[in-house]
């Protein structure tokens with residue numbers, strides 16, 4: 209018997225000068241980047257919460273609390289790999305992952321395939337199981353004003369039980 213579970217993750221980071229703009233470990237050319245205790249990789253964080261949520265294994269704030277100096281400037285793709293290892297240790301396999309990144313600039317589309325490849329490699333799936341879309345907020349609200357970047361991720365996990 210196969211058990212399926214959906215997971216949902218969302219994150220937002222403020223954009224400031226002097227930081228890298230990271231999406232799933234890929235640096236996009238930008239005058240501003242994500243502020244954060246870790247490296248601020250908003251997409252890695254949303255994906256991590258989707259995976260952990262589907263497996264009911266907690267969330268990023270519990271696993272890697274920002275109050276803990278261990279995670280200062282942490283490589284979020286490393287955190288994603290270690291969170292995913294908790295998920296796979298419980299017998300779950302990733303069926304697919306779909307993501308939305310919302311920011312006014314930079315454009316996500318020119319980097320989409322690189323970002324998909326980075327996530328697929330970290331999660332041990334083919335690129336066809338991972339998709340990423342870039343959107344803007346039509347200059348509305350703080351994200352639309354270029355003050356923040358947001359990411360949402362949804363995933364499907366499968367576990368086969370005998």
Ligand code: MG
Nearest residue numbers: 219220250253
């Ligand atoms: Mg975050």
